[in-house]
Amino acid sequence: DIVMTQTPLSLSVTPGQPASISCKSSQSLLHSDGKTYLYWYLQKPGQSPQLLIYEVSSRFSGVPDRFSGSGSGTDFTLKISRVEAEDVGVYYCMQGNTFGQGTKLEIK
């Protein structure tokens, strides 16, 4: 089974500053169709997870452009260009049916 490992597990960011979360898979996520199905979610406090990024770098409908995804193979990154107060919560990467452990973002 593929294992998804996120780092860091928590981070504290000043509003307006950037943030970056890493997600590493134990096997390459490049599929034979040429696509890589790595997804990113944000679970805000008290809410269900919401899809931010699909297929490594495509923003889901309504997601602000301060969120971006990148990576290939086994190494992936979610970046927030300028953190806002509403970005607090836990971020998860996912492939197939496997989630990362989650990264908790808080505001300084």
Added chain:
Amino acid sequence: QITLKESGPTLVKPTQTLTLTCTFSGFSLSTSGVGVGWIRQPPGKALEWLALIYWNDDKRYSPSLKSRLTITKDTSKNQVVLTMTNMDPVDTATYYCAHRRITIFGLGLPPDYWGQGTLVTVSS
């Protein structure tokens, strides 16, 4: 607009069977490539995938829970039902259902739309 909503008991006793229903709108489970899955989250912990069912009645289960789970669909009612037997306090969690898709190559994709979740507590 895709929406999903979970329903079921908020409290179950140890050893009982849990039955949860996911009622959805905005898509049909008779459409090729479409699925509905269940994920749970114990309080303060990470997400855990449980089961999913596709339009063609293909069913997938978490290996660690497979013996306790059954997922079914009622396409006419736009519902998916999850049953989990032999409930234990460690099964206390918020249970989510979510819209899923599968590629033409048979690869299951992560969820895109999620329900609001329902908290189930297991206690005597």
